[in-house]
Amino acid sequence: MKYLSVVLIVLMLSCTTEKQVTIVGDTESPRIMFGVDKLSETLKDKHYVVNISSEIPTGKTNSVIVVSEKKDKTKKESFKISSSEHIISIEGTDASGALYGALELIDEIEKNGALPSVIHIEDGPEMVLRGTCIGLQKTTYLPGRMVYEYPYTPESFPWFYDKAHWIEYLDMMVENRYNSLYLWNGHPFASLVKLDDYPYALEVDEETFKKNEEIFKFLTEEADKRGIWVIQMFYNILVSKPFAEKHGIETQERSRPITPLIADYTQKSITAFIKKYPNVGFLVTLGEAMHTIDDDVKWFTETIIPGVKNGLEELGLTEEPPIVLRGHDTDAERVMEAALPIYKNLFTTFKYNGESLTTYEPRDAWEDIPKALSELGSVHVSNVHVLANLEPFRYGSPDFIQKSVKAMHNIQGANGLHLYPQASYWDWPYTADKTTVRLKQIDRDWMWYQAWARYAWNSDRDRNEEVDYWSKTLNAYYNSDESGKDIVEAYEQIGEIAPKLLRTFGISDGNRQTLLLGMFMGQLVNPYKYHVYKNFLSSNGPVGEILIDYAEKEWKGETHVGETPPQIIAEVVAHGKLAVEAIEKVSSSIGKNKEEFERLKNDVYCYDAFANFFAEKVKAAMLVLNYKYSNDIADLEKAIPHLEKSLAHFNELTRLTKDTYLYANSMQTAQRRIPITGRDGTNKTWEDLLPHYQKEFDVFKRNIDMLKLNGGNGQIAKAHKIFEPVEVVILNKDTKRYALKKGQKVYADNDAKINEVAEELQQLSGVQFLDEQQKEAGTVLHFKTNKTVKILVGYFNTNSYTVLEPPTLETNAHANNRGQADIKIANAMLIPGLYPVNVYSYKYEPGEHKLVLGKGRVLILGFIDGEEDILIHDAGITNSEDGMAVDWLFY
Ligand code: ADA
Known part of the structure; x- marks a missing residue:
């Protein structure tokens, strides 16, 4: 038997060595030659000469493959493969099409083990731009720097200089037919170009600068060969640190006006960049560090676009490189309307579901804004941004992803994809798995990249065929005859859990919240206290009810609408169970990547434990909310066993992750607020969270006992410390103060008077401004203090355009630099004629400062000791009859 097989192999080899192929391609085209080389490698592998x-070649009968491009501008990146006699022709509509045709033929050769004798395939992509992104950003801020400020250096980003890693990544991209690579960074220019007028702006040393030049050149050339367009992203308005220091300004500031100096510096940076890399596109974020929409328009049309045009003019080029404008934190429609007449090659992009994956049925803002942008006539690209609710476990549900891409086309009008890494965005290139050698995202998350690319190329694929396709793909990955189907099932079941939970119970789809670390009871029963941003609930999924509304309707016997909390928790528990059943079926038949399979299986258990933890918590929350109406302590007592079970599931989750995960979320800064701050890399594992959840449970039981002792009647809100005022010197001219007492006017030019104030604020006095001036010009508080203080600022709780929006981390990454991101006291004041007031605080060190707030009504309520720890709470002063929140039970 052994002898026979050896003979067979020899026979096969001697036959195959006879096979000769000539591949004909345009040697002048790097992209076509890349395809030709790949074809040649595959054929050699199959023993062709x-x-x-x-x-x-003339006069020969050997097989010939001709790879060519038609230069047909009407259809991009498409190809036709046909055969006649001994010639296979791969004809691309352009060089990329020819390359993709070559890749398609490679797939056929792999499938059949040889060159097909007859072949006819025509194909082309649905989406025009299919891109992935990598952040040149880190899990924490660099010392002395602010958000997004990461110069390109080998110390910060060793992987950026690793050519082998780039080749691996770019190969992965071209195999999946991605055609764009976005590099995200706050201000890349001072790492990549030198300016004659501002030589001091450069923020890397000479040696690093040379390395950056070399790697950027390498990257753009290698990308180009693979049909990939590199796009550099930048935020506005950022200047380099040495530039800021030289001019005594901040590197970035939300309320800074445009000045001739920063405009000139930015414009020259852009021009220099375009001159050096005319084939690199730009992705532009206006807004985060910019004052008004008017400024956004002005900046884009008077600084950025002219910067690009000047570069082209100096090079004598007429073809405009593409500029992709983000809709994030700006009014992209307005900006585009002003920009299109002066620049043609513009695209827009906007987040698909915020910084999470929540739905394939986006509505409201996630529907209207992209739709409006897509109707401008330029191509709209849907951006699957940071996946804050999927970190850190594996995600690869083909069903969810396919439906999402369809939603991009059908609901948002998008025709492009911009894909973030599945998890660990700030920790590129690594995943969060705790392994001896760190796993790389491109290896672990291969299915994530493949699935989005597959549907970006063509989303209209038959569901049964897709299950079959992915089953086969997974069979091959795990070298298993039959496990693929169950693994797909497991992926698809767990794939529903995080989206459904976030859209129903979450506070934010932003990275302000790490869903998979869980939520506190106070957040479940009173989410508004944590600032649920406008549109969150109405945009992120089908119509549904959140817990507090559900509880109220339930109590009043009203009819429920859409997805309800009990329905969602029942569904996620079922998804977890089915996923576990599916993954347990396959354990014995894995032939390859066994360790990875065990890790995937562990992720499935994690999701299952998480779904159960969450479901029990929601059951407890429903009972607590019912108590709000029933006033019956029995409701609270019934919640105890649910919370106890929830804690047991969280214990299990802690056990499952303790030795398998380094962290849950890769953004480890104070920007993470929910369930709890992520300041200085804290609270990032389930083990870190467990004592907090234990404490919450203990406090709840203690408060129930206290209620019982008090005869069980009525709600006993916890008394809060009365704040003592601290004196500061106000330097604004002619400022008046007002006591926070009933009957006082908060504006000099508006008759509205305070009716009620939380007791803890009553010793303080506010600073009076002019209502009209606040709305027209914004608020600046100029003051001097000789000790650290916290300024209490009252934001109005309303959607009215007359008020200033509270600090919003979803659109402003600076929104917590003075600890101002959270509501400290919700419903703290009533001022008839105005709106309910939520109190926030800004901390200032001793010295002279200006608190600059944007346009809109806002109240400065007084000053307290800077070290005062304000326990977040709801003072319950509202007009609404069910104003009193029940979350005090957990503190
Ligand atoms: C928010 C988020 C940032 C970043 C930003 C953006 O500010 O907190 O991390 O994702 O949005 O660029 O969209």
Whole structure:
């Protein structure tokens, strides 16, 4: 038997060595030659003798493959493969099409083990731009720097200089037919170009600068060969640190006006960049560090676009490189309307579901804004941004992803994809798995990249065929005859859990919240205290009810609408169970990547434990909310066993992750607020959270006992410390103060008077401003203090355009630099004629400062000791009859 197989192999080899192929391609085209080389490698692997030529051989009968491009501008990146006699022709509509045709033929050769004798395939992509992104950003801020400020250096980003890693990544991209690579960074220019007028702006040393030049050149050339367009992203308005220091300004500031100096510096940076890399596109974020929409328009049309045009003019080029404008934190429609007349090659992009994956049925803002942008006539690209609710476990549900891409086309009008890494965005290139050698995202998350690319190319694929396709793909990955189907099932079941939970119970789809670390009871029963941003609930999924509304309707016997909390928790528990059943079926038949399979299986258990933890918590929350109406302590007592079970599931989750995960979320800064701050890399594992959840449970039981002792009647809100005022010197001219007492006017030019104030604030006095002036010009508080203080600022709780929006981390990454991101006291004041007031605080060190707030009504309520720890709470002063929140039970 052994002898026989050896003979067979020899026979096969001697036959195959006879096979000769000539591949003909345009040697002048790097992209076509890349395809030709790949074809040649595959054929050699299959024992063909390959000859590469620039002309079709005459008089020979050997197989010939001709790879060519038609230069047909009407249809991009498409190809036709056909055969006649001994010639296979791969004809691309352009060089990318020819390359993709070559890749398609490679797939056929792999499938059949040989060159097909007859072949006819025509194909082309649905989406025009299919891109992935990588952040040149880190899990924490660099010392002395602010958000997004990461110069390109080998110390910060060793992987950026690793050519082998780039080749691996770019190969992965071209195999999946991605055609764009976005590099995200706050201000890349001072790492990549030198300016004659501002030589001091450069923020890397000479040696690093040379390395950056070399790697950027390498990257753009290698990308180009693979049909990939590199796009550099930048935020506005950022200047380099040495530039800021030289001019005594901040590197970035939300309320800073445009000045001739920063405009000139930015414009020259852009021009220099375009001159050096005319084939690199730009992705532009206006807004985060910009004052008004008017400024956004002005900046884009008077600084950025002219910067690009000047570069082109100096090079004598007329073809405009593409500029992709983000809709994030700006009014992209307005900006585009002003920009299109002066620049044609513009695209827009906007987040698909915020910074999470929540739905394939986006509505409201996630529907209207992209739709409006897509109707401008330029191509709209849907951005699957940071996946804050999927970190850190594996995600690869083909069903959810396919439906999402369809939603991009059908609901948002998008025709492009911009894909973030599945998890660990700030920790590129690594995943969060705790392994001896760190796992790389491109290896672990291969299915994430493949699935989005597959549907970006063509989303209209038959569901049964897709299950079959992914089953086969997974069979091959795990070298298993039959496990693929169950693994797909497991992926698809767990794939529903995080989206459904976030859209129903979450506070934010932003990275302000790490869903998979869980939520506190106070957040479940009173989410508004944590600032649920406008549109969150109405945009992120089908119509549904959140817990507090559900509880109220339930009590009043009203009819429920859409997705309800009990329905969602029942569904996620079922998804977890089915996923576990599916993954347990396959354990014995894995032939390859066994360790990875065990890790995937562990992720499935994690999701299952998480779904159960969450469901029990929601059951407890429903009972607590019912108590709000029933006033019956029995409701609270019934919640105890649910919370106890929830804690047991969280214990299990802690056990499952303790030795398998380094962290849950890769953004480890104070920007993470929910369930709890992430300041200085804290609270990032389930083990870190467990004592907090234990404490919450203990406090709840203690408060129930206290209620019982008090005869069980009525709600006993916890008394809060009365704040003592601290004196500061106000330097604004002619400022008046007002006591926070009933009957006082908060504006000099508006008759509205305070009716009620939380007791803890009553010793303080506010600073009076002019209502009209606040709305027209904004608020600046100029003051001096000789000790650290917290300024209490009252934001109005309303959607009215007359008020200033509270600090919003979803659109402003600076929103917590003075600890101002959270509501400290919700419903703290009533001022008839105005709106309910939520109190926030800004901390200032001793010295002279200006608190600059944007346009809109806002109240400065007084000053307290800077070290005062304000326990977040709801003072319950509202007009609404069910104003009193029940969350005090957990503090
Ligand atoms: C928010 C988020 C940032 C970043 C930003 C953006 O500010 O907190 O991390 O994702 O949005 O650029 O969209």
